[in-house]
Amino acid sequence: MIELEGLTKRYGEKVAVNNLSFTVRPGIVTGFLGPNGAGKSTTMRMILGLDHPTAGDVRIDGKHYQQLKDPLTYIGALLEAKAWHGGRSAYNHLLCLAQSNGIPKQRVGEVLETVGLTAVAKKKTKGFSMGMGQRLGIAAALLGDPRILMFDEPVNGLDPEGIHWIRTLMKSLAAQGRTVFVSSHLMSEMALTADHLVVIGQGRLLADTSMADFIDRNSRSYVRVRTPQRERLLDVLHQAGIVVVESGDGVLEVDGGKAEQIGELAAQHRITLHELSPQQASLEEAFMRLTAESVEYHAHSETSAEPPPQQWGDGWGRG
Numbered sequence: 001m002i003e004l005e006g007l008t009k010r011y012g013e014k015v016a017v018n019n020l021s022f023t024v025r026p027g028i029v030t031g032f033l034g035p036n037g038a039g040k041s042t043t044m045r046m047i048l049g050l051d052h053p054t055a056g057d058v059r060i061d062g063k064h065y066q067q068l069k070d071p072l073t074y075i076g077a078l079l080e081a082k083a084w085h086g087g088r089s090a091y092n093h094l095l096c097l098a099q100s101n102g103i104p105k106q107r108v109g110e111v112l113e114t115v116g117l118t119a120v121a122k123k124k125t126k127g128f129s130m131g132m133g134q135r136l137g138i139a140a141a142l143l144g145d146p147r148i149l150m151f152d153e154p155v156n157g158l159d160p161e162g163i164h165w166i167r168t169l170m171k172s173l174a175a176q177g178r179t180v181f182v183s184s185h186l187m188s189e190m191a192l193t194a195d196h197l198v199v200i201g202q203g204r205l206l207a208d209t210s211m212a213d214f215i216d217r218n219s220r221s222y223v224r225v226r227t228p229q230r231e232r233l234l235d236v237l238h239q240a241g242i243v244v245v246e247s248g249d250g251v252l253e254v255d256g257g258k259a260e261q262i263g264e265l266a267a268q269h270r271i272t273l274h275e276l277s278p279q280q281a282s283l284e285e286a287f288m289r290l291t292a293e294s295v296e297y298h299a300h301s302e303t304s305a306e307p308p309p310q311q312w313g314d315g316w317g318r319g
């Protein structure tokens, strides 16, 4: 378990991490989602005691990282930067880590096997591809057989086979009852991997929710309608109690999967339609909406931001 309480990091004027409180639990994959610069890597460095919080606290199974005896046996991490010595072989790199952390030598061969690097174990890591480097980083994280694993953007720069491999590995680690905390700036990636979702934007917590709930709340379906008789159609729909959002270019977005109802109402009132198409908003859009609000929050204080889309009825946002 990883517990953050009011965790904050400032770099001069910049607040990289702003009062974050959440808990990462065992037995599931927790996705840590935010746009580039949101503060994910800084948070992860503070969890590992590599950066000092300006305020707040973070604990691993109730302890600060520095208080852990043989920390690699509690928490294994893959951070963004390549953290090995290029002149060493993969085997020797892992052996050094094992020896300085009270980990039996035989684990080196085991983790090399797990990540599929056995064949190149004695080669210098200088010549490793990005994907091989990621695999070596993951081998180091797994070395101490820790109950907690943390991966910072592990799929960056990997080929589809490597991405699939990492996803499967993270799920199997969680299924073994381990705590798995993984960051990404891609909603699509999280949707495929995470059971739970923590979303941040500009250092602040924006959502802490199960993936199922996030999908449920945000997979909005609507019908896109274009008509040269916009005002008439709006009146008709409004009278029928149908919620409409106007989305620029004269396009109307009508909530729910009611294309037939809209088409029939339009026909009854002899309104011409140029388009009537059911749509499904993507989770990526939901993520953009969520994080756009955190960007807007700052924009509001300096300049005037655009007003929200005009709405009729009781609106479609349920969250």
Ligand code: ADP
Residues within 6 Å of the ligand: 011, 014, 015, 016, 034, 035, 036, 037, 038, 039, 040, 041, 042, 043
């Ligand atoms: P993410 O990993 O979500 O992309 P980071 O944690 O790397 O975000 O960065 C969060 C913010 O903090 C960014 O604006 C970044 O420029 C800033 N930042 C990160 N590390 C430092 C540092 N060592 N000094 C100054 N600013 C930093």
Ligand code: MG
Residues within 6 Å of the ligand: 040, 041, 042, 080, 152, 153
């Ligand atoms: Mg980062």
